[in-house]
Amino acid sequence: MTKRCPVVGLLPDPSPLHPLALRRLKEATLVIGSQEQLTQAAPWLAPKARRYDLLGRLQSVPEVIEAAWKKGETPLVLATGDPFCQGIGAYLASRLGAQNLEIFPHLSVIQLAAAQIGLAWQGVKVVSLHCADLGEWAWGADPRNGLYPLRQALAGPGPWAVFTGPANGPDKVARLLEREGIADEFALHLFERLQYPDERARLHLSAFELSQGPFLEPNLLWLTRLTPPASPQLFGLADQAYQTRKPEKGLITKREVRCLALGLLELTEETWLWDIGAGSGSVGLEAARICTKGHVWAMEKNAEDYAIALKNRQAMRVFNYSLFHCKAPEGLETWPDPDAVFIGGSGGELRGLIQLVLRRLKPQGRLALTFVTLENLALAQAELKAWGGDWGMIQSQASRSQPILKMHRFAAEHPVWLLWAKKGEA
Numbered sequence: 001m002t003k004r005c006p007v008v009g010l011l012p013d014p015s016p017l018h019p020l021a022l023r024r025l026k027e028a029t030l031v032i033g034s035q036e037q038l039t040q041a042a043p044w045l046a047p048k049a050r051r052y053d054l055l056g057r058l059q060s061v062p063e064v065i066e067a068a069w070k071k072g073e074t075p076l077v078l079a080t081g082d083p084f085c086q087g088i089g090a091y092l093a094s095r096l097g098a099q100n101l102e103i104f105p106h107l108s109v110i111q112l113a114a115a116q117i118g119l120a121w122q123g124v125k126v127v128s129l130h131c132a133d134l135g136e137w138a139w140g141a142d143p144r145n146g147l148y149p150l151r152q153a154l155a156g157p158g159p160w161a162v163f164t165g166p167a168n169g170p171d172k173v174a175r176l177l178e179r180e181g182i183a184d185e186f187a188l189h190l191f192e193r194l195q196y197p198d199e200r201a202r203l204h205l206s207a208f209e210l211s212q213g214p215f216l217e218p219n220l221l222w223l224t225r226l227t228p229p230a231s232p233q234l235f236g237l238a239d240q241a242y243q244t245r246k247p248e249k250g251l252i253t254k255r256e257v258r259c260l261a262l263g264l265l266e267l268t269e270e271t272w273l274w275d276i277g278a279g280s281g282s283v284g285l286e287a288a289r290i291c292t293k294g295h296v297w298a299m300e301k302n303a304e305d306y307a308i309a310l311k312n313r314q315a316m317r318v319f320n321y322s323l324f325h326c327k328a329p330e331g332l333e334t335w336p337d338p339d340a341v342f343i344g345g346s347g348g349e350l351r352g353l354i355q356l357v358l359r360r361l362k363p364q365g366r367l368a369l370t371f372v373t374l375e376n377l378a379l380a381q382a383e384l385k386a387w388g389g390d391w392g393m394i395q396s397q398a399s400r401s402q403p404i405l406k407m408h409r410f411a412a413e414h415p416v417w418l419l420w421a422k423k424g425e426a
Contacts, residue, residue, distance in 0.1 A: 005065050005096065007077045007089055009106035010037055012195040017044075021104035024076055030068045032061055033078030041078055058088070062095035082108040086128050086163050109220050110161045113191045116201050117222065121161070125153050129172070130165035130218075137176035140313075142322045143295050143336075147176055151319055154182070155292065157229055162221040170221045174210035180319060183207035187224045192216035230317065235262050235286040243308050243315075244280045251279025251305055253344055256398040257370060257416045258283055262290070264368040264394075264420040265340040269293040274338045276328045276353065277301075277345020281309030281321075284342070288321040295320045297335045301327035301347050328353050337362050343369040350376055354383045363426040369419045377417045384421055391421040 006024040008017070017025075025031075025044040032052040033041065050073075054061055061077065068075040083089030085108040092101055114121035127150050134146025141148060150173065153160060164170050170190055177183040188205040193216045200216060210221075236259050244252050253261065261283055265273065271291040275284030275298035284298040298321065300306040306325040313321055324331055327347045341357045343350075357367055371377045377393075384391040395417055399410040 003069070003074065004100050004102040005069075005075050005077060005092070006102045006104060007079055007083045007092065008041075008104045009079045009081050009083050009087070010040055011081060011106050012040070012193075015106065015195075017106075018104055024102070024104070027074055028076035029073045030064075030075040031078065032064065032075065037078040037080070058091070061088070062092060065092075065096065080109075081106050082111075085110060086126060086130075109163075109191070109194055109218075112194045113161065113189070113201075113220050113222050116191065117189055117203060119159065119222075119224065121159075123159070125156065125158060125160045126163070127153050127160060128163040129168035130163045131168065133167040134172075136172065137179055139179050140322045142297065147172070151176060151180065152293065154186075154223070155229065155319065158186075158223060158225045160223040162223065164215075164219055164221055166217060169213065169215050170219065171211045171213050171215075173221055174207040177207045178211070181314075181317075185225060185227050187226055189222040189224075190215070190219060191222065192219040194220070232289060232316070234289045235259060237282070237286065239282075242280045242282050242312050245304050245308060251277075251302070251345065253279065253283050253370060254398070254413060254416075256413070257396050257418065258286065260394065260396055260418055261342060261368045261370060262286060264418060265342060265366050267291055267294075267340060271339045272336060273297070274332075274335060274341040274357070275299070276341065276343045276357075277347070278309050278323065279305055279344055281312045281323070283344060284323075285309075285312060285316050285318055285321060287340075287342070288318045289316070291320065294339070295322070297322050297324075297338075299324045299326050299328060299331065301325070301345075329356055332356065332360075338365060340366045341368070343367070346376075350379055351383055354380060354387075358387055358389075358421065358423065361423045363423060365423045367419075367421040367423075371417045371419070372414055377419070380419050384419060387421070389421060389424060391419065394418040394420075 008021045022044055025041060026046060028049055030050045031045055032054055034055055035053050038051050052064060065075045079087045082105040083103055089103060110121055137147045188210050190202045190205060192200045236255055239252060239255055242252055267287055267290045269292050271294040273287050273296045275296055278284050278298040278300040284296045288296045300309055309323055328349055337360050339362050346353050369380055397415045399412045401408045402411045
């Protein structure tokens with residue numbers, strides 16, 4: 001290739017272009033763009049230049065360009081605004097190589113919107129929903145939900161620029177905010193058909209107003225925080241921070257053991273965790289706070305504990321946590337392979353559950369189990385020994401101080417055994 005393919009950003013209004021971009025438009029013998037862009041650029045194009053409408057044929061554009069080069073033609077691609085801001089530029093660079101492109105950016109829609117509301121945009125988080133129907137958001141949804149990247153992004157400080165589309169309009173974002181109970185945390189600004197004669201900007205909308213529609217296309221939704229994001233304690237919460245079933249029947253992994261278990265799981269921001277036998281949800285919920293870019297799938301067979309774990313999830317405002325009312329191994333076949341697994345209860349299925357987990361764990365995945373009975377400890381130990389991989393045991397024997405008259409004494413907690421296993425490389 002002796003020439004680079006120009007990619008020229010346009011805006012709907014007759015904004016001036018860079019002189020070199022105008023020269024490239026006049027030199028092009030093949031011009032690729034949407035029908036609207038081709039019509040807009042027509043006054044600058046050579047009369048004999050071929051036009052290629054890319055509507056519905058985006059994937060073919062790199063091949064069309066390469067074929068034009070082989071024929072000695074001079075191809076050029078039209079884009080909207082800045083080609084590298086949610087535009088065609090990144091796609092072409094991935095297929096043709098950035099060194100084979102000549103980029104002429106125009107103002108981006110994000111810049112135009114930021115100017116209207118008087119906000120700096122250099123730290124904006126960009127999310128694109130301009131694609132096929134992603135479905136509706138459901139409380140407790142996991143990463144398989146199409147709107148999950150947006151929900152994950154909204155956990156940060158913002159601001160956010162959301163490119164919506166006909167199949168995933170601003171109303172869908174409004175419903176997500178309402179279903180998650182966070183609508184009051186954001187200011188919503190909608191920019192419709194920026195730079196077109198009928199452009200419209202609607203500022204400081206409520207989620208209810210945004211959910212009503214209709215909307216002009218194309219549009220951009222801008223979100224800013226009204227309150228700073230929470231900075232919660234990540235793990236080691238007091239047992240009293242959780243609701244449990246009373247009296248003395250609620251299942252909760254005590255703080256000392258919980259911290260040990262979370263450490264044995266070697267969690268990262270991106271960990272996908274299974275929490276089997278969730279009880280009141282303490283281990284999985286704290287793991288979700290640590291795994292901010294990951295997700296926790298949890299299950300609990302007891303109906304009362306399941307309901308309490310849901311209440312704890314809501315109270316802790318954790319979104320990356322999906323809880324199911326079932327008994328293992330029911331439903332595990334539908335869960336994605338995990339990076340880590342915590343087993344706090346097995347419902348009498350311990351042997352088969354350990355075997356299943358060791359099969360499904362990703363390479364270098366971690367398993368942690370807790371026991372209060374010698375029988376289950378012995379069964380799990382035998383299973384891990386037969387497995388033959390890297391594993392070990394810890395006995396936790398904690399004592400907590402209690403007041404006695406004007407002094408204090410230590411009261412021993414029940415001993416708990418923790419087993420861990422680490423899967424090798426594939």
